[in-house]
Amino acid sequence: MTPSDTPTDDRRDPAPLLELAGFSKSFAGFRALDGVSLTLRQGEVHALLGENGAGKSTLIKCMTGVVHRDAGTLRLDGALIAPRSAAEATQAGIATVYQEVNLAPNLSVAQNLFLGRQPTRFGLVREGEMRRRAAAVLAGFDLHIDVAAPLESYSVAVQHIVAIARAVDQSARVLILDEPTASLDAHEVEILFAVMRKLKARGIGIVFVTHFLDQVYAICDRITVLRNGRLAGSATTAELPRLDLVKMMLGRELAHATAERAPAAASGEAAGEREAAFAAFEGYGKAGYVAPFDLALRPGHVVGLAGLLGSGRTETTRLVFGAATADTGTATVDGAKVALASPAEALHLGFGYCPEERKTEGIVAELTVRENIVLALQAKRGALKPLSRREQDEIAARFIRLLDIRPPDPERPIGLLSGGNQQKALLARWLATEPRLLILDEPTRGIDVGAHAEIIALIRRLCADGMALLVVSSELEEIVTYADEVIVLRDRHHVARLTGEDVTVPGILAAIAADVPAGEQAA
Template identity: 40%
Template sequence: MDQEPLLHIEGLQKSFSGTTALSDACLTVYPGEVHALMGQNGAGKSTLIKTLTGIYTGDGGKIEFCGQPINFRSPYEAQRGGISTIYQEINLVGLRSVAENVFLGQEPTRFSALNRSRMDKEAKTLLARVGIDVDPRLPLARLSTAAQQMVAIARALSFRSKLVIMDEPTSSLHDREVDTLFEVIDNLRQDGVSVIFTSHKLDELYRICDKVTILRDGRTVRTSPMADISRIELVATMLGKDPRQIEASGQTAFERPKAPKPGVEPLLDVRRVSSGGLCRDAALSLHAGEVVGVAGLLGSGRSELAAAVYGMSAIDSGDMELSGTPYKPRSARDALKKRISLTPEDRKVSGLVGPMSISENITLSILDRISTFGVIRKNREEKIVAEMIDSLGVKSSGPQQPVNELSGGNQQKVLLARSLVLEPKILILDEPTRGVDVGAKAEIQRMISSMVANNRDRGVIMISSEMEEIIEGSNRIMIMRDGETVAFLDASTVTNGQLMLYMASGDTGADVSKTGDIR
């Protein structure tokens, strides 16, 4: 290519407390190029981005931007230098106005005072460039997640960025909002702005990206035009496998749990339950030794149903039974006493405590069991934590490593470990593989299947937006739409197309039972 690269990273190295995160990372991005950065969780993607943008300082290698060596000392310095990052968790200030967020730290002034009218006017121009028409004086928190994502992009444009890094930008967006985002990316590309795009959704990569760079174990193992690498090759390269092995073994597929025997009393029976505004008429049954998948579009009431079962939301109507006994939890504590556990959708907001260690996060829910007179028995704690780290395959420098230093997949395993140490009879998993890579996703799904296979007294409710995960990892699928249960399907016979039809319309002419039982 005759064109000079915008960004050139060669031989980048970075270690933490003796653990190598990057050993030979290379990345070259050209002007106006949308470049995918791929790799399993722990491959070094986040470390590379954080080293590039000044959060970390590299231990070796070189970074050139616009033909000049760079060594940014902070993300703000990187922004001023033309590189902006939009993270999966939107890093803006909800209580401040849209315009204030766009120009945060670089507010226009007049005679040493804030020039609010100019700021609002320029913010509106930038917002129009990313396709949203909102009052820039509104508090940011009043906008949808998708609109806030666009505000973050507008902020990047306010710095006249030449390179925008997007870290899992579609994880919380509807399909229509993803279309809008991709239109914005196309416009950036036409304006000569480059984009580094990370996503675990392969469809998105092949739709929007020009090239892909794949990292494995901190090293760049392949860079290729998207058109020249198949999906099987991409996944195989990430995993360090031969593509023929992947195809032959079905490595990317999940092992379906064995179906429970019919006629057995359910562990949990939910009948016509309403809770809050989004869950209005939900029915569900779960048997021992079974995984029930819960499918539905965003806003269908899936998470709200989980919150009602777990005691986080009050039940307005309907009833539930637990092993044949009436069940109406008033709090999560009630659910825990009944051996019902929940892993929440957002592991960073409502799941893990980032600065705390792996060990502390795993045992946070069982402090009463590992303490005597308020003093933690270290031997007991270390034994439980070691067993969990070993059984779930958590990769870390040790149990005392802060959990926020782990990759997304390993964070998810720690969250899962916290639920499993409770020895639950019913485990509710809300988006258990959200934001983790293909390899970790398959690994976590196999763990879920193994949990049920090795303990036939346990049942799992799995909420997921991934249709393949729902179909391949469940015995039965319960579908919600507009807060109601609209169908129960046999996961072994349903297709993606049928599942989408039920989720979208809820009307297929089927006779839907409001108990969802298999008796």
């Protein structure tokens, strides 16, 4: 099915709640949006999808007045509106809740709910009244918590609900949820979905941005897809099969990178398994952080870390990279004991690390793509051996071309790139150091389908070239396609080691749920 064949849904009954028509926006000659239109109906959950860089964020910013659009009209209940800021959009009835909740974590739940509109008497805030109102508002979302407690004392899911409740209490009729589930576990997602269903029943229209297709089909009534700043298609969810949706998003047939296990990984005696471990960890751990574990890392061998959120996956990677310091056990590289007291030492040993939180722990948003790519290599060389500008340009150009980083502008601030392209630039940073071990923590989280497939293909290619990889992933269907072995974690213990034909999704799930004491070391 070509983009022109994509199913559309142009019914105008009931009347649209929100209408965007012909939205266009350019930045320094780059066309971010090109004549995009979208219709949202009352009491509808509408998915806004597309690859990273497709124009979703720009569309939202233009809708809410954060960015001034070059062309297009916006109607709410049939009336033309033109908000010039997020505050004006909220006043008009359009509110946005972002992935990183934009509230004050040190203030109480009640203070966050009524920030800027606290009930007062004689110029003083009526704390008791504010708390009473806050509890009543949250009760409407089946959320019964201590509203006097700091917001930061609650989970991300609860913080999202508080942000949604604040928006709705400010008379929002249109709610834009920008990747609210990216950091939530399955139970927290269901809690959020229950809130969304309540809002839907109240007639509020919801624009839902996500990369999780399962969630789209679980909660959304209609889907609009953007591609390269243009409208690729719109359809009711029931009318749009998943394969057609993926094709609409990519504009090409998806290479099913996660469809089956790679031949080398499927073999219990893969080439990497026969190689001697160049890095080994025995009884390695940190009290209150991760229980002691054994881990062997071999050239051309991928070790996957699987488990529920909070199981100790990220903590394991941080210990291996020296970002946290072990207080028990030994680490050896090429047979010699090493301290791994800091990331700098790990870097000089040939380790690289792409963290899960790329925006806060990975990229330096204000620096250019070039500067971000050469950062680790310069650190490895030291301040006395600076990379020349010619070397920097050559390295950046090579990896931009190799990883297809878009737009291919080395001098563009990396903070302006999409999530998938930021992730590619982070990979380029560590590949430039020619690492022996590359640690990837959730390398495909929060990125689009196309970049997802490209990164999986890159993992396989690096493995084939002899690099050792330690990969954390919540996507079990993904991890079984490339891992030679999978370490399963639970309650910050390594509880199982699966290899060869045992590396399957059912096998991993069984290990996670097994009735085995968490303190029992993986076999």
